[in-house]
Amino acid sequence: MVSPALELSEDGRLPDGTPVRVLRHRAVRSAAHLAGTNLRLTEIEALRQGVIPERYLRNFKTLDCAAQARLLETRVALVGLGGLGGPILEGLARLGFGMVTAADHDVFEPSNLNRQLLATDKTLGISKAGAAQARASDVNPAMELTVRQLYVEPESFRDFFRGADIAVDALGGIACRPAAERGAAAAGVPLITASVAGWTAMAATVLPGETGPASLFCSDEQTDESDAPCVPCAEDVLGCLTPAISVAVGLVLAEAVRLALGQTPMLGGPQGQMAVIDLERMSLDRFTLSP
Structure with missing residues (x-):
């Protein structure tokens, strides 16, 4: 079963042009609602699937998905x-x-x-x-x-x-x-x-x-x-x-x-x-x- 975070993700790019999957800012709440969980756990789930919540895009590539998820934990x-x-x-x-x-x-x-x-x-x-x-x-x-x-x-x-x-x-x-x-x-x-x-x-x-x-x-x-x-x-x-x-x-x-x-x-x-x-x-x- 595809998670709401992955389902609601979109194609995006980092500032240097690297293509990534992005969970748009307003979509985080929707994903959390669909999953029946809170915003923090929703962001962690997205990152574990290689999807970057939009608010953290400028943390990359100094941080990666695993590191960003670790901060959230x-x-x-x-x-x-x-x-x-x-x-x-x-x-x-x-x-x-x-x-x-x-x-x-x-x-x-x-x-x-x-x-x-x-x-x-x-x-x-x-x-x-x-x-x-x-x-x-x-x-x-x-x-x-x-x-x-x-x-x-x-x-x-x-x-x-x-x-x-x-x-x-x-x-x-x-x-x-x-x-x-x-x-x-x-x-x-x-x-x-x-x-x-x-x-x-x-x-x-x-x-x-x-x-x-x-x-x-x-x-x-x-x-x-x-x-x-x-x-x-x-x-x-x-x-x-x-x-x-x-x-x-x-x-x-x-x-x-x-x-x-x-x-x-x-x-x-x-x-x-x-x-x-x-x-x-x-x-x-x-x-x-x-x-």
Whole structure:
């Protein structure tokens, strides 16, 4: 029996002229209705049969059908929906990650307007969780998204990350970073972490059992369960500029794709390297995190 996704597909072409079978944007809902399933599973079924949902055409040929389907099968747990988390969530939706659980307890305020994707005059005073849910659903309704207006307590990171394939730390400051690393390690989930300070963007992938960036900022004595701030926060001193955030977000998303596809992360693993990009000097450095 021919699946609805295949039956409704059409001849199409990639931007370079390569002929492909395409499931047009509006046909995805029709195929899902006929199959009695949801949009995400419909897109996966199409890709398994070599049919590209129209929204993902520009992901090809960097990705292929198997890789795109794998993104749709990947679970991501994202903590923080502000300057980093908002565009990270948007990027996950546009890339085609299929299942995301996200959390943030905060609301938008005027000082967020300089850098936070979801902060506008209309969203001031609105919860970041609510704005993120609405935005991501508009961008890619196939993504199964659960957003919670929640402050993840230090002792709760393990539970929040449990069951995910990838954890993402998009927290502000460094106070909860050690707890996030411990929680991801306890849940057995690789953690991608990023931060910004002025013109500088930093990112790393921390595999369970490996050393993470928190060890650079907090001594063993300071990384206790209270997770009080270890040192003065660089982003509070230098500010958070949009260009640095954009770079950090790109690093996080690239690592997320690698992890989803089962590839070795470029900013983690046995080498334990953290990328630091200084946009003022246009420099890229890598620091080894292993003790």
